[in-house]
Amino acid sequence: MSDKPEKFIDENGLRLDGRRVDEIRPMTVEMGVLSRADGSCYLEWGNNKVLAAVYGPRELHPRRLQRPSEALVRYRYNMAAFSVEDRIRPGPSRRSTEISKVSGEAFEPVVMKQFYPGAVIDVFAEVLQADAGTRTAAINAATLALVDAGIPMKGLVASCAVGKVDGQLVLDLNKPEDNYGDADLPIAMTEDGEITLLQMDGNLTADEITKGIEMARKGCEQIFAIQKEALLSKFGTADEEELLKEAELQAEVATSEDESEDVEVISETVSDEIQAEDDEPEAEDDDEGENTELQDEEEAFTDDEVGDASDEAEDLFGEDVSEFEITENAESEDDSSSEPEGAESDEDEGEKNE
Ligand code: UDP
Numbered sequence: 001m002s003d004k005p006e007k008f009i010d011e012n013g014l015r016l017d018g019r020r021v022d023e024i025r026p027m028t029v030e031m032g033v034l035s036r037a038d039g040s041c042y043l044e045w046g047n048n049k050v051l052a053a054v055y056g057p058r059e060l061h062p063r064r065l066q067r068p069s070e071a072l073v074r075y076r077y078n079m080a081a082f083s084v085e086d087r088i089r090p091g092p093s094r095r096s097t098e099i100s101k102v103s104g105e106a107f108e109p110v111v112m113k114q115f116y117p118g119a120v121i122d123v124f125a126e127v128l129q130a131d132a133g134t135r136t137a138a139i140n141a142a143t144l145a146l147v148d149a150g151i152p153m154k155g156l157v158a159s160c161a162v163g164k165v166d167g168q169l170v171l172d173l174n175k176p177e178d179n180y181g182d183a184d185l186p187i188a189m190t191e192d193g194e195i196t197l198l199q200m201d202g203n204l205t206a207d208e209i210t211k212g213i214e215m216a217r218k219g220c221e222q223i224f225a226i227q228k229e230a231l232l233s234k235f236g237t238a239d240e241e242e243l244l245k246e247a248e249l250q251a252e253v254a255t256s257e258d259e260s261e262d263v264e265v266i267s268e269t270v271s272d273e274i275q276a277e278d279d280e281p282e283a284e285d286d287d288e289g290e291n292t293e294l295q296d297e298e299e300a301f302t303d304d305e306v307g308d309a310s311d312e313a314e315d316l317f318g319e320d321v322s323e324f325e326i327t328e329n330a331e332s333e334d335d336s337s338s339e340p341e342g343a344e345s346d347e348d349e350g351e352k353n354e
Helices: 094-105 134-148 175-180 206-235 240-283 286-300 303-317 322-336 340-353
Strands: 027-031 039-045 048-059 072-079 119-129 157-165 168-171 183-190 195-198
Touching: 027 134, 027 206, 039 134, 048 134, 072 094, 072 134, 094 134, 094 195, 119 134, 134 157, 134 183, 134 206, 157 175, 157 206, 168 206, 183 206
Parallel strands: 072 119
Antiparallel strands: 027 039, 039 048, 048 119, 157 168, 157 183, 183 195
């Protein structure tokens, strides 16, 4: 373990890692990194490396643990044995149990548990590399993993610590500041500014606590911005042009829907007219009406035309078909009233044979 530095803040107001007192460490996030988890997020914050995974909602077993009106959110914070300088004993410890409890509670106002009665939502936060501020880093990653898992949430949760070194408040402690500083005040909050986690290690005056909370609030605002950027790059776009195109597309779809409604109205009118026409002859006497139409059509051909058609048919079939046709017509006329369907099927067959 490194020794306690003589000074944490130099004469230029810069800290050991070159940051100003109110500056957070650089943070990068990547969502959806685990294919087998329902949601996941990998986060690097300074030298911290954290992986958050969400499983669920799924039915909670044993059933006696189920909550009849909401889901149970279980949060497990774990530090990998290799994440720190001196290997830590694997498995749960008093520290990890405490961090798991308070971190899970930090999501209490945002996760809409009422949608999943009897279910469990498991959140796993694995610290792969630790450099102070791991519980806050884990909360920031877990928020995005929950969103990635599609868990309905009222908003995001961001977390950041404030501490005191060289008699000054500093935002987002690094390892020497955390280990050798005068105080460590990790805070988590919702986008509305509701504080959902507040712990304190060391000594601070009431005034320092108030100022510290304000400092953490500004830090959380920056983290919200990073989280939202990650969400936009995964699920949406802030590009106005894209949004405009999308709106135009929706307008087109709406217009074509209107048009298809018009078409429907027109087709309904046409089908009504057809129906009215169909009804008319039926209202009078059907069979006779049809026969009259048929006769009219036949009468429309001149004798010459009929003669030409017979000659053509003769050329094709090599026999005089006029007599055959007349016989068939005569038969079908007789049968038409009793077996209209059979007559149709004969026609179909004829078509198929052709
Ligand atoms: N740490 C460690 N061994 C431990 C616990 C913590 O080396 O068993 C280091 C680790 O780098 C951690 C830092 O001490 O990030 C501060 O730990 P703390 O308990 O304050 O939690 P954190 O600030 O990480 O949330």
